[in-house]
Amino acid sequence: MNIGEVAERSGLPPKTIRYYEEIGLVTPTRSVNGYRAFRESDLHKLAFLGRARSLGFSIEDCRALMALYEDQGRASADVKSIAQHHLDRIDAKIAELQSMRDTLSDLVKSCAGDHRPDCPILRDLAAK
Amino acid sequence: MNIGEVAERSGLPPKTIRYYEEIGLVTPTRSVNGYRAFRESDLHKLAFLGRARSLGFSIEDCRALMALYEDQGRASADVKSIAQHHLDRIDAKIAELQSMRDTLSDLVKSCAGDHRPDCPILRDLAAK
DNA sequence: CTTGACCTTCCGGTGACTGGAACCCCTATG
DNA sequence: CATAGGGGTTCCAGTCACCGGAAGGTCAAG
Known part of the structure; x- marks a missing residue:
């Protein structure tokens, strides 16, 4: 091929x-x-x-998973561990994005989005 | 400073x-x-x-937001547009991660995680 | 005078590819 | 037989938003 x-x-x-x-x-x-x-x-x-x-x-996770896949004597615990860690990372990432999303969503809602210059989004970024 | x-x-x-x-x-x-x-x-x-x-x-979004911030004659619509697009990207990313999370979570749950080689995670990755 | 905490620039690396250039190979057609 | 096209090859550079480290200049204190 x-x-x-x-x-x-x-x-x-x-x-x-x-x-x-x-x-x-x-x-x-x-x-x-x-x-x-x-x-x-x-x-x-x-x-x-x-x-x-x-x-x-990740590529390195993939490499490890491949190696386990080809190792007949592997322990499923090793596979599960990689997957669990990855799941944890994903959960953390989702939480981070969700938090951004919440803030951003509020800001977008509060902005008139018209021709006027007044903008709560910019005000929020500038202040605090 | x-x-x-x-x-x-x-x-x-x-x-x-x-x-x-x-x-x-x-x-x-x-x-x-x-x-x-x-x-x-x-x-x-x-x-x-x-x-x-x-x-x-993104950095380029930041550059644009800064420019709008410093432009007294800006239209809030321009700011909102950037924020809305970003919000859309975030929502898409969250959906993508959530879908990964769901699959992965099922796989992790179904894996015994012991010393035996049998592993539904690897089976899933290999099959299909 | 030296020490140590600053500061400077420059170079290389990160992850996981992607685009593009310059070139080779193989088959089919005029 | 020449050529056109659709494969394939390598190598280099770029992506994004920085971070680490090396080699060296500056400054205040002891």
Whole structure:
């Protein structure tokens, strides 16, 4: 399989796949013409990575998850730990955004949004 | 005022203040010894920037907000528009994170997290 | 005179890619 | 056989908003 087909089937852009090779997440072989030659197992790995990334796992988390996936003797506790930490980070991020959202929403509501210069949003940013 | 005092009073790290000068958000004068010399107005600007950044506005949004703040003839609609767009982005981000959170939370709950290798998290990432 | 706390600039790195340039390879068509 | 196109390749630079660190200048106190 060339990179184009793998891109299509994995849903990852070719650029991303090359990048993943560069950082050692996949190691396709090479054809005589120098093209990357992907096996089914490479495609499988890339799909795994794509799904992990879509859940927001960092590249390093993905690397660790892949290693655990391929380690038959893994303890599910190790996987769960990574996922739990990630979940905690997400919760923290949501809380942070939610707090911004609340403030911002109040400000937007309080602003007339017309041709006049008076603006509670600017007043809030400037004061305090 | 030297940068240290401004940093303390604005809550921004010196590195950040230098960076803001570099990209033209503040333009302190210079003392004879080459040190940056900040006026009260610079401090005020930096505090404004710090609060806008803490609400998640991008640097370019901050630049625009500052310009509006200093434009006596502004229309509050312009400010509101920036804030509303930012609010929309935040809502989108929260929705994205919330969706990740939901999936991830289910996966974490379903994983025993013990010494055994069987793991629904990895199964989910690998399958589909 | 030295110490230590400031300040300066400059360079490189962060995360996870993305865009673009310059070039090679392969197949099909005129 | 030349060429056009649609693959592929590498390498470099840029993104965003800074942060860390090195090498060195400045200043007040002891």
